Amino acid sequence: MTLIRLEGVSKRFAAAGMEAPAETEEPLHTAYYARMREPAFLAPPGVALERVNLVVRAGETMAILGPSGCGKTTLLRVVAGLVPPDAGRVYFNEQDVTEQSPAERRIGMVFQNYALYPHMESRENIAFYFRLHHREQEIPERVRAVSQIMGVGFDLLLDRKPPQLSEGERQRVAIARCIAREPSVFLFDEPLSNLDAQLRVRTRAEIKRLLRRFHSTCMYVTHDQTEAVALGDRIAMMRAGRIEQVGTFGELYDWPATAFVAGFLGSPPMNIWPAQAEADAVLVGTMRLPMPALLRHPPRAGAPVLFGIRPEHLHLDDAGPIRLEVEIVEPHPSEHALLVHGRVAGYPAVAKLPMATGVPRRQALRLTFAPADARLFDAFTGERLP
Numbered sequence: 001m002t003l004i005r006l007e008g009v010s011k012r013f014a015a016a017g018m019e020a021p022a023e024t025e026e027p028l029h030t031a032y033y034a035r036m037r038e039p040a041f042l043a044p045p046g047v048a049l050e051r052v053n054l055v056v057r058a059g060e061t062m063a064i065l066g067p068s069g070c071g072k073t074t075l076l077r078v079v080a081g082l083v084p085p086d087a088g089r090v091y092f093n094e095q096d097v098t099e100q101s102p103a104e105r106r107i108g109m110v111f112q113n114y115a116l117y118p119h120m121e122s123r124e125n126i127a128f129y130f131r132l133h134h135r136e137q138e139i140p141e142r143v144r145a146v147s148q149i150m151g152v153g154f155d156l157l158l159d160r161k162p163p164q165l166s167e168g169e170r171q172r173v174a175i176a177r178c179i180a181r182e183p184s185v186f187l188f189d190e191p192l193s194n195l196d197a198q199l200r201v202r203t204r205a206e207i208k209r210l211l212r213r214f215h216s217t218c219m220y221v222t223h224d225q226t227e228a229v230a231l232g233d234r235i236a237m238m239r240a241g242r243i244e245q246v247g248t249f250g251e252l253y254d255w256p257a258t259a260f261v262a263g264f265l266g267s268p269p270m271n272i273w274p275a276q277a278e279a280d281a282v283l284v285g286t287m288r289l290p291m292p293a294l295l296r297h298p299p300r301a302g303a304p305v306l307f308g309i310r311p312e313h314l315h316l317d318d319a320g321p322i323r324l325e326v327e328i329v330e331p332h333p334s335e336h337a338l339l340v341h342g343r344v345a346g347y348p349a350v351a352k353l354p355m356a357t358g359v360p361r362r363q364a365l366r367l368t369f370a371p372a373d374a375r376l377f378d379a380f381t382g383e384r385l386p
């Protein structure tokens with residue numbers, strides 16, 4: 001089994017006619033909050049990877065999660081050997097593979113667009129690699145074995161060419177082709193994004209079954225947190241070419257390293273409101289909220305902070321300190337929840353209330369929260385206050 005280690009990996013592409021944005025002149029207390037709304041916050045032009053360090057343990061599936069353009073595909077292509085990094089090293093176990101070709105690395109890659117040869121039957125698509133490497137004698141057994149692993153109905157696809165296959169069938173063939181080579185490392189780049197919702201769930205379960213079966217080391221790139229949670233043993237959350245946090249979903253969800261991670265994970269994600277610390281309270285606009293609990297180093301009075309509270313941690317309470325001005329109410333029957341969208345002190349806000357609450361008729365709701373459920377972040381760096 002293979003452990004993958006990236007050390008200080010960087011990659012930039014020339015971004016014609018585009019300059020990195022200048023530092024904002026915003027007052028300190030809105031600096032991070034304001035930057036979160038700019039496109040360069042997620043992906044500065046030309047920057048693909050910035051000194052990325054990452055260890056994927058032998059046999060684990062690491063989900064690489066992040067918004068479009070944050071460098072996920074580039075990271076995967078560097079691990080595969082398809083893109084040379086500008087700086088840094090890639091190791092498979094103790095071996096430095098930075099200069100090795102993709103073939104030497106024995107990786108199996110599944111792409112969003114399948115990358116099947118359109119003029120070849122599925123059987124040939126699976127066999128091609130072995131033909132290329134003069135291992136023809138293995139082909140019948142490889143095709144038989146992989147067909148059995150892929151399960152019911154797969155043999156029916158073997159004699160068809162990609163144009164005669166549905167999207168879902170094409171992806172099954174692409175996955176089978178990857179498995180047949182018995183790679184030391186599986187790399188998936190948004191393999192489900194062309195499939196409809198139902199097929200996506202089925203194929204996701206199939207990928208999970210295969211990963212379990214092979215105990216292979218895997219990196220799974222996605223912008224969809226549901227997929228990252230379903231497939232990843234751990235998640236590496238990326239933003240703007242950097243890895244912001246690595247951990248289990250629970251760790252990232254409960255203890256996000258930055259306001260960005262907090263504001264990405266969850267459905268809907270954590271509310272983040274600019275605020276000011278007081279001795280034992282936090283001011284959001286004119287609302288005085290209790291100081292979040294569990295802080296080892298509470299902020300000094302007067303410090304600008306970002307206050308974070310998850311929508312499901314807001315509760316109706318006529319005496320509550322938060323006033324939510326209601327804009328839209330959205331029922332979510334499958335979760336027995338009502339999403340109430342609106343504003344708190346002028347900032348966008350969402351509360352997830354029990355369905356039984358009924359659709360609020362009032363234009364403003366009073367809400368409360370448990371201090372242990374709230375988080376504080378540095379207003380300038382976005383880092384969670386410990």
Ligand SMILES: Nc1ncnc2c1ncn2[C@@H]1O[C@H](COP(=O)(O)OP(=O)(O)O)[C@@H](O)[C@H]1O
Pocket residue numbers: 013014043044045046047048066067068069070071072073074075
């Ligand atoms: N071949 C390329 N040439 C120029 N820019 C590229 C190239 N590949 C990626 N980029 C840029 O690098 C950044 C990261 O891209 P990518 O790794 O594809 O992100 P993601 O997969 O997370 O959407 C983006 O700004 C993208 O435009």
Ligand SMILES: [Mg+2]
Pocket residue numbers: 072073074
């Ligand atoms: Mg991509």
